[in-house]
C-alpha cells in the first residue's frame with residue numbers, strides 16, 4: 368500500500384524519464400543500483416532548475432526529497448546505469464567509466480528538452496577500480512557553486528540540482544562528510560566515450576554512438592552529406608566557442624582530460640577548477656598539475672589536443688580510405704586556432720566595448736592583457752573598472768604604459784562612431800561584477816563542511832546569480848583575496 372502511494376507521488380512531482388542511453392549496445396554501460404545510505408538530508412536544492420525541468424518537488428516531504436536525491440527512492444521510469452568511457456588523463460590513456468556516478472535517466476522537460484539526471488557520489492559501480500564511488504560534501508558543493516555561477520555567466524555548463532549529505536563519513540586524507548550531487552547535463556557523452564569504443568576497434572558501435580550523439584546534439588547534421596566529417600567540424604566549433612568563453616571570464620578548468628570534455632559543448636566535471644584573479648596566462652590551481660599542462664593560457668591548445676584524440680576515433684567513419692579520412696580531419700583540426708581566435712576576439716572585443724572590427728584590435732587587446740600581466744592587475748575587476756570608468760587605483764592606472772593604452776582605446780572607441788555611453792553599457796553587460804572568488808568559495812565550503820552552516824553558501828550563491836547587475840549589497844564579493852598565487856585546489860574526490 369505504501370509503495371503504491373509512493374508511486375503516485377513520484378508521478379505527481381513531474382518526473383518524465385526516457386532512457387535512450389540504456390537502449391544503446393550493452394557494452395556502453397552497466398546496470399547498477401545506488402548504495403544504501405544511512406541518513407540522507409538535503410544540503411541544498413535548486414528550486415529554479417527543478418521548475419525548468421518540470422519538477423514540482425514542493426509536494427515531497429524533506430525526507431522524501433532527500434531520499435530521492437540520495438538515490439534511495441528511484442522515481443518511476445528511472446533506470447540507473449554507469450556509463451563506460453576511457454580517456455587521456457594528463458596525456459596517458461586509461462579505461463575509466465563512471466566510477467562514482469550513476470545516470471538515473473533522461474528527464475524530458477515540458478519544453479521538450481532532454482537532460483541527463485546523474486548522481487555523483489552514490490557508491491561503487493563496476494568502474495570504480497580502487498575507489499569507493501563516494502564523494503565528500505566540500506567538492507560537491509564546490510561543483511554546485513561553480514557550475515551555477517558559470518550558468519549565470521552565460522557559459523554552457525552542466526547544472527546542479529541538489530546536494531544531499533548521506534550521514535556517512537568518507538575517508539580521504541581525513542574523514543569528511545559524505546554527499547551526493549545531482550548533476551543535470553545535456554548528456555554525459557565525452558571524447559572518452561568515443562575513445563572507449565575506438566580502443567576496441569569497434570567501428571560498428573562507434574557508428575551507433577556517433578549517430579546517437581548527432582541526433583541528440585547536432586540534429587541539423589542527421590542528413591548532412593559528409594555526416595561524420597561535419598559532426599567533427601561542429602564539435603570543433605562548439606569547443607572553440609566554449610573555451611573562448613572560459614578565457615573571457617578567467618575560468619581555469621584544471622583537469623581537461625579527454626574524459627572531461629563533453630561532446631555537447633558544455634563545461635563538465637568541476638574538480639580542481641577556479642577563477643583567475645590577477646591576469647597571468649600561467650595560472651594553475653590544481654595541486655597535481657605540476658607541469659602546468661592545464662594552465663589558463665594552455666586551455667585552447669589542450670582543447671585542440673583533445674579534439675585530435677576525438678578525430679582519431681572518427682577516422683574509420685569519416686572515410687573508408689584512411690588517407691582521405693586523415694586529410695579531412697586534419698584540415699578541420701588545423702582550423703581550430705582560427706575558429707577559436709574568431710570566438711575569442713568576439714568575446715574580448717565586447718569586453719572593451721567594440722562592435723566593429725579593425726585590423727589593430729588584436730594588438731589593442733594584447734597590449735591591455737600584457738599591461739595587466741605586468742601590473743599584476745585583477746582580470747575581472749580591470750574590465751569592470753574600464754566599463755564603469757572608475758579607475759580606482761590611481762597608482763596602477765597612472766602608469767605611462769596604461770595611459771598610452773587608454774588613449775589608444777579611447778580613440779578606437781571614437782572611431783566606432785557610437786556614443787561612449789553605449790559602449791559602456793555594452794561592457795557592463797558582458798563584464799561580470801561577481802565571479803566565484805576562491806577565498807569566498809573556500810569560506811562557504813568550510814562553513815558547510817566544518818560547522819554545518821549553509822548560510823554562507825546561500826549568500827554567495829545569491830551574489831553569483833546575477834553577475835552582470837551591479838548590486839551594492841554584494842560589493843564585498845568583488846574584492847580579490849589579496850594573494851591567491853599559492854591557492855591550491857584538489858581533484859573532486
Ligand code: AMP
Nearest residue numbers: 463464465466467495498499500501860
Ligand atoms: P574525475 O577526476 O572526476 O574526472 O574522475 C576520473 C575517473 O576516476 C572517473 O572514471 C571517475 O569515475 C573515477 N573516480 C573518481 N573518484 C572516484 C571514487 N571516489 N571512486 C571511484 N571512482 C572514482
Ligand code: MG
Nearest residue numbers: 624626627636
Ligand atoms: Mg571526469
